[in-house]
Amino acid sequence: xxxxxxxxxxxxxxxxxxxxxxxxxxxxxxxxxxxxxxxxxxxxxxxxxxxxxxxxxxxxxxxxxxxxxxxxxxxxxxxxxxxxxxxxxxxxxxxxxxxxxxxxxxxxxxxxxxxxxxxxxxxxxxxxxxxxxxxxxxxxxxxxxxxxxxxxxxx
Numbered sequence: 001x002x003x004x005x006x007x008x009x010x011x012x013x014x015x016x017x018x019x020x021x022x023x024x025x026x027x028x029x030x031x032x033x034x035x036x037x038x039x040x041x042x043x044x045x046x047x048x049x050x051x052x053x054x055x056x057x058x059x060x061x062x063x064x065x066x067x068x069x070x071x072x073x074x075x076x077x078x079x080x081x082x083x084x085x086x087x088x089x090x091x092x093x094x095x096x097x098x099x100x101x102x103x104x105x106x107x108x109x110x111x112x113x114x115x116x117x118x119x120x121x122x123x124x125x126x127x128x129x130x131x132x133x134x135x136x137x138x139x140x141x142x143x144x145x146x147x148x149x150x151x152x153x154x155x
Contacts, residue, residue, distance in 0.1 A: 005033040 008030040010018070018026070 005036050007033050
């Protein structure tokens with residue numbers, strides 16, 4: 001036979017009208033069709049089984065990759081959390097150091113109320129004022145002694 005065998009479908013009426021030879025011929029055609037289907041199933045089934053096996057292997061690989069990615073993600077999240085904690089610790093240490101360096105207003109008041117410290121500040125202020133006056137006088141004297149072309153003119 002050329003090509004694929006065809007299925008033989010007979011109704012009850014047709015089956016009753018067939019002769020013995022026609023019935024045997026239809027039986028053989030149906031048997032060839034069944035043999036063809038079984039062969040195709042056996043051959044094609046191997047491809048399906050191979051494909052199914054390949055898909056299962058791919059699924060296992062993907063599950064392993066997902067597990068590794070999840071583990072890596074968890075490690076990175078833990079490292080990030082640790083770094084954030086370290087950052088918070090550093091920020092709090094910086095704030096503590098800033099507070100320790102700047103004296104509070106009560107500390108400043110107590111220093112100014114201390115008579116010895118207050119006397120020192122008054123003396124330093126007086127010395128600064130005197131130094132400013134001397135600087136001003138010196139600058140005035142210097143400007144008076146500066147050489148200008150107008151002074152060199154002889155009348």
